[in-house]
Amino acid sequence: MTMTGAAMAGGRGDIARTSLRRRIENHPFSWLLPVAILLGVFYLYPIIDVFRLAFTNASLRGGEEHYTADSIRALIVNPILPDILWTTFVFTAGSVIGQQLFGLGIAVLVMRGERRRLYGMTALRTLVLVAWVIPGIANGLIWQMLFSEAPFGAINSVLRMMHVQPVAWLSDPNIAMLSSIISNVWRGTAFSMIVFYAALKAIDTTLYEAASVDGANGWQRFRFITLPQMRPAILVNSILITIATLNTFDAIISLTGGGPGRATEVLSLYTFNTVFRNLDLAGGSVLSVLMLIISLLLAVGYASMMPRREPNE
Amino acid sequence: MTSDARERLWDTATYLIAIVIAAFFLVPLLWLLSLSLRTRQEVYLGAARFIPKHPTIANFQQILSDPAFITYLWNGLKLSALGGIGCLLVAAPAAYAFSRFHFSSRSSLMMSILAFQMVSPLVILVPLYRYMSTLGLLDGHFGVTMVYIAVSLPMAVWLLKSSIDGIPKSLEEAAEIDGCSRFGIFWRITLPLVAPGLASAFILIMILNWSQFLVPFLLLSTDSKLPISVAIFTFAGTSNASSTQVLAAACLVAVVPAIVAFLLLQRMIVGALTAGAVKG
Numbered sequence: 001m002t003m004t005g006a007a008m009a010g011g012r013g014d015i016a017r018t019s020l021r022r023r024i025e026n027h028p029f030s031w032l033l034p035v036a037i038l039l040g041v042f043y044l045y046p047i048i049d050v051f052r053l054a055f056t057n058a059s060l061r062g063g064e065e066h067y068t069a070d071s072i073r074a075l076i077v078n079p080i081l082p083d084i085l086w087t088t089f090v091f092t093a094g095s096v097i098g099q100q101l102f103g104l105g106i107a108v109l110v111m112r113g114e115r116r117r118l119y120g121m122t123a124l125r126t127l128v129l130v131a132w133v134i135p136g137i138a139n140g141l142i143w144q145m146l147f148s149e150a151p152f153g154a155i156n157s158v159l160r161m162m163h164v165q166p167v168a169w170l171s172d173p174n175i176a177m178l179s180s181i182i183s184n185v186w187r188g189t190a191f192s193m194i195v196f197y198a199a200l201k202a203i204d205t206t207l208y209e210a211a212s213v214d215g216a217n218g219w220q221r222f223r224f225i226t227l228p229q230m231r232p233a234i235l236v237n238s239i240l241i242t243i244a245t246l247n248t249f250d251a252i253i254s255l256t257g258g259g260p261g262r263a264t265e266v267l268s269l270y271t272f273n274t275v276f277r278n279l280d281l282a283g284g285s286v287l288s289v290l291m292l293i294i295s296l297l298l299a300v301g302y303a304s305m306m307p308r309r310e311p312n313e
Numbered sequence: 314m315t316s317d318a319r320e321r322l323w324d325t326a327t328y329l330i331a332i333v334i335a336a337f338f339l340v341p342l343l344w345l346l347s348l349s350l351r352t353r354q355e356v357y358l359g360a361a362r363f364i365p366k367h368p369t370i371a372n373f374q375q376i377l378s379d380p381a382f383i384t385y386l387w388n389g390l391k392l393s394a395l396g397g398i399g400c401l402l403v404a405a406p407a408a409y410a411f412s413r414f415h416f417s418s419r420s421s422l423m424m425s426i427l428a429f430q431m432v433s434p435l436v437i438l439v440p441l442y443r444y445m446s447t448l449g450l451l452d453g454h455f456g457v458t459m460v461y462i463a464v465s466l467p468m469a470v471w472l473l474k475s476s477i478d479g480i481p482k483s484l485e486e487a488a489e490i491d492g493c494s495r496f497g498i499f500w501r502i503t504l505p506l507v508a509p510g511l512a513s514a515f516i517l518i519m520i521l522n523w524s525q526f527l528v529p530f531l532l533l534s535t536d537s538k539l540p541i542s543v544a545i546f547t548f549a550g551t552s553n554a555s556s557t558q559v560l561a562a563a564c565l566v567a568v569v570p571a572i573v574a575f576l577l578l579q580r581m582i583v584g585a586l587t588a589g590a591v592k593g
Binding site for chain 2: 028153160268281291299
């Protein structure tokens with residue numbers, strides 16, 4: 001141990017103070033304290049409280065609160081819930097599959113382009129990433145201007161110019177879901193692309209050389225080397241984007257507002273409406289708990305599919 | 314066919330697919346730009362006037378001369394920046410501890426911090442709304458900033474931890490021999506060395522805060538306190554077909570700062586990768 005000059009020159013008190021300071025400084029938890037406090041106040045405590053509120057009749061209107069299982073019972077018999085869950089499932093599955101396939105495709109394309117030293121590959125990568133930083137609200141508004149059935153709707157006005165019947169992108173319940181997924185894929189693909197791009201770069205090139213020697217064609221190399229090597233990246237990415245999509249709220253509220261009817265009202269939007277439109281705090285808490293459970297189950301489910309270290313790998 | 318010719322055929326295919334992908338990602342933004350430069354009459358002409366015959370910047374003049382709109386932009390910038398600075402101040406010591414200390418619960422604590430990232434802000438806002446109302450933190454920028462900090466903390470801790478991992482310990486060890494305190498080392502040696510990592514994390518968090526909608530939408534009610542993300546949503550709710558060109562301009566103004574900041578960040582990442590924070 002070294003001693004500071006100040007401590008040596010000072011008296012006993014100084015030494016005691018210095019050593020106390022040392023002990024605080026050398027304990028990792030004192031460095032973690034600010035994070036612990038903030039996450040405790042703004043995450044842990046609210047999460048515990050959401051569980052508590054789920055067992056009450058709390059309302060944002062105020063009034064006396066008592067513990068009851070009525071809110072949970074009300075949700076189970078709620079005839080809307082199956083529709084909401086189905087909508088959430090379709091939106092999430094469509095977005096996750098779309099973003100991953102598209103992201104993987106772009107990553108493979110950019111990698112190939114870079115290997116062959118083609119022009120514009122960095123520009124393409126940047127362009128895809130730019131969509132990712134568009135705020136969710138703006139994303140919804142931009143796609144509304146593309147899907148709109150009014151004269152300024154880009155897609156329909158092109159269709160009209162080609163003498164094709166315009167499509168009710170946002171007012172037909174079945175198509176509105178597809179439109180929401182397309183707009184979400186537009187914004188979300190970048191994340192998958194960059195994860196897959198990094199994973200592709202990390203693959204040992206000698207594997208491909210060995211496969212070429214063995215006479216494997218392009219598809220076989222992709223199927224038997226690229227995909228297995230990328231399995232961990234694909235699974236981690238699946239967890240992250242599934243949960244991000246489940247939590248998506250702003251891009252839907254500004255594109256469709258959950259409509260037409262309830263056609264695009266996903267669980268997060270329904271929870272929001274329950275708490276902040278109907279002021280039903282207890283009901284919203286039950287839905288929040290449901291969201292947490294679904295996220296947890298998904299994370300655990302994906303994690304269990306993670307490859308274990310196999311002897312032949 | 315020789316393998317060289319086949320490769321060249323594939324190059325053409327690569328270009329063709331790249332153009333289609335680029336179009337998919339570019340057209341929405343170009344359409345927004347096109348609408349924002351049109352007069353009200355030309356908006357009704359749809360795609361036929363993709364390039365406006367009488368382009369005008371009147372829409373931008375209209376929104377940028379509106380003092381309320383400037384306030385929204387300023388609020389957005391202020392909340393994003395304060396949230397970013399606050400987040401780094403809280404996250405940096407923790408990242409340092411995770412990188413430099415060895416303690417048994419380290420990896421499990423890091424995983425539990427990451428787990429918070431999975432929780433939707435909506436879930437925590439349901440009970441927070443009422444608490445902040447009791448504490449008088451509703452409708453103020455302080456409360457919103459605190460929630461912003463908490464929401465971006467998990468990501469910031471992870472980002473900064475990997476940045477600190479990337480710098481050599483030798484300088485810190487030298488400072489320790491010279492009698493520098495642990496905090497002194499962190500403040501005077503580690504943080505300056507990790508400045509590029511701090512800067513990229515700051516810009517990334519600012520971009521995410523700029524997009525943040527739910528937190529300010531729920532916690533703020535006074536119009537003059539709203540950030541731009543909430544303001545364009547409210548504006549869209551009150552606008553109709555005849556003001557689409559103005560909405561497009563407002564949207565573009567809200568989107569451009571995020572894009573510019575991102576392009577800056579991208580260069581910084583590339584710079585950090587090629588130059589390296591410390592050499593030798």
